[in-house]
Amino acid sequence: MPDLNDVFTPALAELQARQLLRHRRQATLGDHGQFTVDGAPRLAFCSNDYLGLAQHPALVAAAREAAERYGVGSTASPLVSGHSPAHELLERELAEFVGMPRALYFHSGFATNVGCVAALVGRGDAVFSDALNHACLIDGARLSRADIHVYPHNDMAALERELRACTAPRKLVISDAVFSMDGDLAPLPELLALCERHDAWLMVDDAHGFGVLGEGGRGYLSHWGVKPSTIASRVIYMATLGKAAGVSGAFVAGSVPAIEWLMQRARSYMFATGAPALIAEALRASLRVIEAEGWRREHLKVLHARLREGLQGLPWEAPASDTAIQPLILGDNATALKVMADLEARGIWVPAIRPPTVPVGTSRLRICLSADHRLEDVDRLCGALREIAQS
Ligand SMILES: *Cc1c(COP(=O)(O)O)cnc(C)c1O
Secondary structure, three states, rough: OOOHHHHHHHHHHHHHHHOOOOOOEEEEEEEEEEEEOOOEEEEEEEOOOEEEOOOHHHHHHOHHHHHHHOOOOOOOOOOOOOOOOHHHHHHHHHHHHOOOOOEEEEOHHHHHHHHHHHOOOOOOOOOEOOOOOOHHHHHHHHHHOOEEEEEOOOOHHHHHHHHOOOOOOOEEEEOOOOOOOOOOEEHHHHHHHHHHOOEEEEEEEEEEEEEOOHHHHOHHHHHHOOHHHHHHOOOEEEOOOOOOOOOOEEEEEEEEHHHHHHHHOOOHOOOOOOOOOHHHHEEEEEEEEHHHHHHHHHHHHHHHHHHHHHHHHOEOOOOOOOOEEEEEEEEEEHHHHHHHHHHHHOOOOOHHHHHOOOOOOOEEEEEEEEOOOOHHHHHHHHHHHHHHHHO
């Protein structure tokens, strides 16, 4: 058998040849969405810190005080000694915030989906998964050993056909609430109606809607005017807390027995060290800021309208987006990388997203707005894109 070097040196060279090799930058967040990237200042449109909370003084102070009180490590799984009073309060406040009977906090969103999907269904059951779902929902479905039915993106007619034909004892529909590479929404009323008609459960991943959508930033369910407690017997709501909430980790919320089951059986919860209490305290502060500083969501809407206006007339498609995520579809990898480099030469950082993250032929710039941006920052981005398009 060839050794590790013999296998992976050519494998990496092949990624390089296909323009799929990724590089990390050393990035430090500053003011107004500015980062220092490998030592140079960059106006960045790449962070998921949609509300600009990652450096909010109230969150930083909460984390600092919690470090003094609890130290920095959580010591064990939450089922052993890794669940502090701070975690307990956070879970209660999360449940109350999204209007569900109970919530369970996980150290990461990826771990949440992988563990929860696999704990909800098993061999002989069926999972119905939107074609554009996030990798961790897909991996959770695979890990569950249930049969996986992938339906075309947001195609409710196709989903209904699959559901109608299915005789599995448990059916679980899984969907991103806001699709992470396009910024569009899954149609909750239709999803709920289908799940009721065909007796399926629904799990929605609101990584990009929590904090941004809905009344007071309560997220996707609130956006659609659905009262969460009325659907808790069928729906598991999941959201991450490292994006708009500005910290890290994630949670699931739903009925008391369902969430208790996930605590008992999600392996990524049981067999992982809990997040530090200082993270839980920073998140509690974040919930208060999300609610109190509604101007951040308002400002994001103003920035979004300005961006949509500024992207008009460019030779690239900018599909309508409902959120702070705005894709600009460039096509092949080389074009996406070229435009990214041309922006970078002008001091602007927008990541090029390539397969396998997005389908082949839809390589794109994923422009992310943050409440930290100013109108002039958006104007600078649009001006640079116009220059690049004409050059
Ligand atoms: C980012 C993301 C996750 C993963 O959450 P982490 O906390 O970053 O692990 C899950 N689902 C979606 C849709 C995401 O965008």
